[in-house]
Amino acid sequence: MKQETEKTAVRKYTPNKRAFVLRYFGATNNRGSRIKIIDCRFGLSKYVDRSYNHTDGSIDAIQYLEARGIHIEGQAERSDNETLLFSSNFDIALK
Numbered sequence: 154m155k156q157e158t159e160k161t162a163v164r165k166y167t168p169n170k171r172a173f174v175l176r177y178f179g180a181t182n183n184r185g186s187r188i189k190i191i192d193c194r195f196g197l198s199k200y201v202d203r204s205y206n207h208t209d210g211s212i213d214a215i216q217y218l219e220a221r222g223i224h225i226e227g228q229a230e231r232s233d234n235e236t237l238l239f240s241s242n243f244d245i246a247l248k
Contacts, residue, residue, distance in 0.1 A: 170226070170239040175214050177203070177234070188214045190247065197247040211236045221245055 172193040178200075180186045186203035188210050201217045203210050215225050215238065227239040 168241070170241060171223075171243050173214070173218070173238040173240070175211050175236040175238065177210055186210070190214050190217065192247045194243065195247065199247050211238070214238070221247075 174191040174193060176189045176191070178187045178189060186205075187200045188203055189198055189200050191198045199217070201213050204213050207213070211228065218225055218238070218240070222245050223240050223242045225238050225240055229237045229239075231237065
């Protein structure tokens with residue numbers, strides 16, 4: 154019973170977020186650099202082209218998600234050069 158109470162307290166103070174993982178893929182002989190967006194909630198993924206209009210490649214992914222109506226509320230970086238993005242939107246599909 155105590156464990157359930159602690160779980161309820163955690164949810165009260167930390168609202169649930171939808172997470173996206175971003176992975177960078179360098180250019181090949183056939184394709185330019187890309188960013189892979191992985192939707193951790195639904196298991197879907199999408200590649201977006203790296204535009205090089207920005208020094209940070211994650212901006213291309215954020216612009217793609219925002220254009221789809223998925224507002225990004227925060228981000229975090231992992232030690233393996235992956236970026237995590239967070240949203241409260243659980244309704245709009247990645248593709």
